[in-house]
Amino acid sequence: MIDNKGRLFGKINLLDLVVLLGILAVAGRFAYGALAGQEAAPAGQDQTIEMTFRVPAVTQWTVDAIKVGDDVFDSKSNTWMGKIVAVDAEPALIAWEVADGIVSYESDTHFDLYVTIRGPARVSPNGITMSGIEVKVGRSIQFKSAYWAATGTTVAFNLTPDQQ
Template identity: 30%
Template sequence: MIIDEKGKIFGKINIIDLLAVLIIVVSVAAVCFKFGFSAHKNVGSAGDEITYVMKIKAIRDISADALNIGDSLTEKTTKKKIGKIIDKRVEPAKEVVNKADGTLTGEVEIPERYDVYITVKGSGTANDTGYFLDGTYQIGVFSSVVFSSRYIETTGTVTEIK
């Protein structure tokens, strides 16, 4: 008989102990598969060029003038370089206004405020899980980025990744 009257296999191993060991082995195998042999492999390298467009909404003209083509940008929390400005477009800032009766008007220009679109080229990794600037800072469309240049610190929203 394989299991005796005390619940031991071959008189030596307890069934509960065997189940605990099997659970541990299966867990270790699952972790190894997920992080070592998973189908998610890089399709790019750290030297990839990532070009993206950010919108800085409703800033003053002095702030818009502080963003210049050629400026290097640094992400605020990680202090990592996230690229250089290669193009800039300035438009009058607009917003939709909610009237007192609850209806919305069309877009109305905000006086003395500007929306600035900057195109930034940075190096990083582009793979099947996303875009990572400087190999670590992940961006995506609609992600918010707090950054600084030589003259300004502000927040932009990624509107496009090329």
């Protein structure tokens, strides 16, 4: 079946055949994943939600810069996520490792911010997306506005906020 030049049936190079089959397998896997994913995902329901994210250990400058009414964008895609409806600041809890263990104290100079934004979302059994960006509790997202940028962790959703 394989001749002295390494060709299968004297016509096909065995190494070229293996490479070609590998490329076809990878392309087929991506095509199947794309087609199956489109068919399996339910459409979801559009609604307005509130999402709260925590921005840890920021300075007073950041606290002063983030204001209710600011438009919030995803930093990576520059996609509009919503408007800020609440900002709460509390002293940051700083942990310090010492010889006897870990000591924690409230900082006088740094704050943990809890920022709540309201915006349009698609809610489905597969998850929640705001402006096409998947958001989940515990996920870190980089946010920005015209005047500030911060990295926060999503801590809560309110799927049926009171419309004001």
